[in-house]
Amino acid sequence: MAATSRNALDQHPFVARLQHLVDLKPADLKNLDDIIDGEVVIRKRRDLIGDGYEYRKLCFVKDGYAVRYKLLRNGKRQILNVILPGDIVGLPGSFYERAIYAVAATADLRMSVCSLDAYIHLCHRHPQFALALAWIAVQEATTYAEHIIDVGRRTPAERLSHFLLELHARLRAVGRAEEARFTLPFSQEVIADVLGLSVPHLNRMMQWLRKEKLIADSDRVIELLDADALQTLAHYQPQEMITIPRLA
Amino acid sequence: MAATSRNALDQHPFVARLQHLVDLKPADLKNLDDIIDGEVVIRKRRDLIGDGYEYRKLCFVKDGYAVRYKLLRNGKRQILNVILPGDIVGLPGSFYERAIYAVAATADLRMSVCSLDAYIHLCHRHPQFALALAWIAVQEATTYAEHIIDVGRRTPAERLSHFLLELHARLRAVGRAEEARFTLPFSQEVIADVLGLSVPHLNRMMQWLRKEKLIADSDRVIELLDADALQTLAHYQPQEMITIPRLA
DNA sequence: CGATAAATTGACATCACTCAACACCGGTGG
DNA sequence: CCACCGGTGTTGAGTGATGTCAATTTATCG
Numbered sequence: 347m348a349a350t351s352r353n354a355l356d357q358h359p360f361v362a363r364l365q366h367l368v369d370l371k372p373a374d375l376k377n378l379d380d381i382i383d384g385e386v387v388i389r390k391r392r393d394l395i396g397d398g399y400e401y402r403k404l405c406f407v408k409d410g411y412a413v414r415y416k417l418l419r420n421g422k423r424q425i426l427n428v429i430l431p432g433d434i435v436g437l438p439g440s441f442y443e444r445a446i447y448a449v450a451a452t453a454d455l456r457m458s459v460c461s462l463d464a465y466i467h468l469c470h471r472h473p474q475f476a477l478a479l480a481w482i483a484v485q486e487a488t489t490y491a492e493h494i495i496d497v498g499r500r501t502p503a504e505r506l507s508h509f510l511l512e513l514h515a516r517l518r519a520v521g522r523a524e525e526a527r528f529t530l531p532f533s534q535e536v537i538a539d540v541l542g543l544s545v546p547h548l549n550r551m552m553q554w555l556r557k558e559k560l561i562a563d564s565d566r567v568i569e570l571l572d573a574d575a576l577q578t579l580a581h582y583q584p585q586e587m588i589t590i591p592r593l594a
Numbered sequence: 595m596a597a598t599s600r601n602a603l604d605q606h607p608f609v610a611r612l613q614h615l616v617d618l619k620p621a622d623l624k625n626l627d628d629i630i631d632g633e634v635v636i637r638k639r640r641d642l643i644g645d646g647y648e649y650r651k652l653c654f655v656k657d658g659y660a661v662r663y664k665l666l667r668n669g670k671r672q673i674l675n676v677i678l679p680g681d682i683v684g685l686p687g688s689f690y691e692r693a694i695y696a697v698a699a700t701a702d703l704r705m706s707v708c709s710l711d712a713y714i715h716l717c718h719r720h721p722q723f724a725l726a727l728a729w730i731a732v733q734e735a736t737t738y739a740e741h742i743i744d745v746g747r748r749t750p751a752e753r754l755s756h757f758l759l760e761l762h763a764r765l766r767a768v769g770r771a772e773e774a775r776f777t778l779p780f781s782q783e784v785i786a787d788v789l790g791l792s793v794p795h796l797n798r799m800m801q802w803l804r805k806e807k808l809i810a811d812s813d814r815v816i817e818l819l820d821a822d823a824l825q826t827l828a829h830y831q832p833q834e835m836i837t838i839p840r841l842a
Numbered sequence: 843c844g845a846t847a848a849a850t851t852g853a854c855a856t857c858a859c860t861c862a863a864c865a866c867c868g869g870t871g872g
Numbered sequence: 873c874c875a876c877c878g879g880t881g882t883t884g885a886g887t888g889a890t891g892t893c894a895a896t897t898t899a900t901c902g
Contacts, residue, residue: 416743418829424747426739438732438739443834447739463839469721470841476724477717483731484686490738491674491686491695495664497746498790499672502890533848542746544891549850565899581666586691591711593718750858781880792859797882 355379358458359432359520360406366519367481368474368590377472381464388412388455395439395449402462405435410455411531414447415539425540427489428513428532432520436462437486453531477590485587497542500581505541506551507580510561510568515584526573530566603627606706607680607768608654614767615729616722616838625720629712636660636703643687643697650710653683658703659779662695663787673788675737676761676780680768682730684710701779725838733835745790748829753789754799755828758809758816763832774821778814 355361355375364370386405388394395401397416412429426447429435439445440462469476492512496505513530517523532540538548555561560576562569570576577583603609603623612618634653636642643649645664660677674695677683687693688710717724740760744753761778765771780788786796803809808824810817818824825831 416739418743418747422747424743426742438736441729441732441835442736443836446736446831446833466725466839467841469725473718473721473724476721476728477714480724480728480731481689483728483735484689487731487735487738488686488690488694490735490742491664494674494738494741494745495666495672497742499666499670534850535848545848546850546852546892547890550890553850583694585694587689588691591714593715782882783880793881794860794883795858798858801882 354382355458358406358408360408360434360458362520363432363482364478366589367587368478369592370474374472374474377468378475381460381468382458383460383464384458386457386459388451388457390451390454393448393450394435394455395445395447397445397448399445400443401436401445402440403436403459404440404462404465405457405459407431407433407435408456408458410451410457411453412449412451412455413532413536413540414449416447423539424542425536427486427493428536428540430516430520430531431522434482437483452533452536474590481587481590488585493540495581502541502543502547502551503554504580505543506537506548506555507560507576508582509537509541510570511573511576511580511582514568514570526570528568530563530568602630603706606654606656608656608682608706610768611680611730612726614837615835616726617840618722622720622722625716626723629708629716630706631708631712632706634705634707636699636705638699638702641696641698642683642703643693643695645693645696647693648691649684649693650688651684651707652688652710652713653705653707655679655681655683656704656706658699658705659701660697660699660703661780661784661788662697664695671787672790673784675734675741676784676788678764678768678779679770685731685734700781700784722838729835729838736833741788743829750789750791750795750799751802752828753791754785754796754803755808755824756830757785757789758818759821759824759828759830762816762818774818776816778811778816 355378361370361375361378385408388410394412407429409431412435413425414427414429415423415425417423429449435449435457439447439449465475465479469479489512492508496508500508514523514528517528522528534548534552535545538545541548543551556563560570560572560579562571603626609618609623609626633656636658642660655677657679660683661673662675662677663671663673665671677697683697683705687695687697713723713727717727737760740756744756748756762771762776765776770776782796782800783793786793789796791799804811808818808820808827810819
């Protein structure tokens with residue numbers, strides 16, 4: 347796989363994301379490409395990591411969508427975050443003795459896979475990959491932090507607005523959304539489980555946003571009619587991460 | 595400060611935590627010690643990082659307690675997590691253009707401070723520090739993830755149980771708790787803002803746990819009377835992180 | 843065109859919030 | 873030594889938001 351093409355990773359949304367954080371030279375990309383074991387495809391509605399299983403890989407999502415979640419005894423499900431192109435599957439699961447959360451594809455998923463060991467080996471030789479990993483983990487933690495605020499203290503309408511804005515920003519960062527419009531890759535059931543709401547109530551909030559002329563949607567295409575008002579409502583503020591300083 | 599004693603960091607709870615993750619030699623500790631700028635003390639009830647300020651330091655908590663939080667327009671506060679000895683202040687704040695969350699001491703706080711730049715410089719020379727940072731960020735993300743499940747899908751009683759169990763485990767890891775007993779370093783107002791509950795309701799849940807003989811408490815000393823039942827109730831499961839693999 | 847998933851609607855019950863008031867404690871200054 | 877005060881914990885009454893549990897319509901996909 348490492349040799350399918352000279353620049354196998356060039357189009358990879360994960361690489362695009364990395365290059366936002368740190369300056370990578372072609373040689374670095376080659377190093378990364380060398381530890382990729384291959385490509386994996388997971389069909390929609392399939393579980394890819396089961397809660398409690400041992401897993402020790404990193405998967406860089408090339409295309410498709412998934413959710414990381416936990417199922418409780420009473421049948422309730424909490425989705426921790428949605429996984430988009432450019433994200434890593436296996437974080438945090440691969441860093442624990444056994445995976446603590448499950449991951450399920452919500453749309454056919456294509457990923458480049460490498461073993462965690464190989465990646466860490468690479469980190470020892472090229473510390474910028476270790477720093478990149480740290481940066482991405484911090485970013486992940488920040489996404490989770492906003493999510494805590496959502497379910498803890500934002501009203502349902504605020505939560506939904508916040509979710510839509512953040513999703514839009516993340517999709518836009520990997521070229522999957524237009525200026526004020528994007529295709530929702532998730533069902534209302536999924537979104538309800540992200541936001542800790544019941545499906546009927548989520549549906550009502552969706553209608554409310556439409557009634558208030560904040561969004562319009564048909565099928566799964568969302569249009570942000572008044573992004574400013576949405577941002578105010580949601581207490582949303584875009585967060586600019588610093589880039590990784592170069593060696594002095 | 596770097597030279598106050600030959601082993602200035604020996605007793606440091608952050609170092610204890612590091613050594614759980616990776617094998618550090620005395621020379622490594624010396625390297626870490628060398629970039630420490632000094633020690634800082636923050637008095638109880640003082641804000642140490644303000645939301646929106648630029649901050650570019652890492653503070654390793656030696657002693658004391660704090661909370662990381664966000665204030666919303668309507669006056670509501672969501673606490674993202676509680677900060678204990680061994681934790682890092684400045685994560686994730688220092689990785690963004692401007693801090694996104696505020697941090698306030700809830701008890702007098704002593705910390706060793708270094709600049710983020712210096713730490714990253716160290717990472718380039720000694721990649722295991724970069725990996726350690728990644729590991730800690732992943733750990734942070736995991737704590738946040740459990741917190742999402744708390745506020746999203748656990749009932750108030752389950753949340754509180756989960757919080758107490760997790761706090762106990764984290765305190766125990768740094769020698770601040772006994773087998774089944776610990777001193778709660780936070781007021782009910784703080785805990786309510788952690789768990790997304792109102793103070794009166796949190797209070798009632800506390801009473802319920804007492805009534806059910808799951809905990810006993812006087813002053814701020816909590817006794818876990820039936821840890822098994824608490825764990826079941828809370829869907830709590832201890833999470834074992836893997837250690838950072840050594841270079842082959 | 844049938845089958846399955848997704849979105850929508852409505853009636854109803856209840857959990858948890860709001861807004862009080864009050865008890866208790868330790869410290870502090872008169 | 874006592875009065876005051878802020879912080880903390882506790883209690884109660886009332887209510888509205890949000891979940892539950894359907895039924896029903898609409899989309900999607902073989």
